[in-house]
Amino acid sequence: MTTDRARDLRRSATDAEKRLWHGLRSRQIEGAKFRRQVPVGRYIVDFACFELMLIVEADGGQHSEEADAVRTAALEAAGYKVIRFWNNDILSNTHGVLEVVREEVLARTPHPPTR
Template sequence: MSKNIDRLRGFARDMRRAPTEAEQRLWGALRNRRLDKLKFRRQVPIGSYIADFVCMEAKLIVELDGSQHAESARDVTRDSKLEEYGFRVLRFWNDDVMRDLDSTCATILAFARDVSLRQDWR
């Protein structure tokens, strides 16, 4: 078990070192409590998964997806498991972040502040 945890942590560290352009852009808006003083971490191991961005205080995971995630059954299973751990998962396309970072951040903030919100547009 410990070997799997170490492997996952190493993979998360590698992902932090080589972010996608969209991840880098969103991280610039989230890091150092820049979004309404909310603390976000990036590439965080949770269970057997690695979440792109996590706000523990709001129990919110933000995932950025490329086209390989379109209609992905694997993502549905993953999101269900993360929800079992008590998190809500909010997904954005990489293009959304690149095209309109302000709207992306406004949506993240709304979800972080209102736990009754659910993503139903994806």
């Protein structure tokens, strides 16, 4: 049932989700592989990079701060880092949003030891 719901969400993506996906897909950000509308535990998250345990959420008017706080706490308790952006920020400042995601990807990417 969760997989069917995730599939439906992929088909009915918002404009902000489409724009964000355009910048995240195909390993465009430092080679990180993101998937969209995927189940993580009991939740379906907008975008996830499982290798880096990073979740990116696009928030619109349907989101409530209380429910999002519970959801974020549960995902973070499972070891994920969750970053959220409002849809209007994604649409008006896509480059800036993708730069924040890039910085988080770099912060979570293991670096080889220096000699």
